[in-house]
Amino acid sequence: MLNPSIGKLLKMYDSRYQLVIDVARHARKIADQMAGDTDAPTEKPVDLALYDLVKAGAGEEQYRRIY
Numbered sequence: 001m002l003n004p005s006i007g008k009l010l011k012m013y014d015s016r017y018q019l020v021i022d023v024a025r026h027a028r029k030i031a032d033q034m035a036g037d038t039d040a041p042t043e044k045p046v047d048l049a050l051y052d053l054v055k056a057g058a059g060e061e062q063y064r065r066i067y
Contacts, residue, residue: 004054023049
């Protein structure tokens with residue numbers, strides 16, 4: 001089960017599509033950074049992207065604009 005829940009994440013976005021696109025873009029950047037790193041975290045890039053989204057804070061427009 002995802003932590004945070006999908007309901008909590010959707011409060012930050014107008015649509016599920018935009019949420020998925022933003023998380024996927026950020027996860028791709030994380031994966032690219034981890035590719036050459038031998039000490040890369042064991043967590044998956046999508047999980048890390050979701051955690052970054054939560055850290056940015058609910059309802060903050062700037063998160064969507066950074067990625």
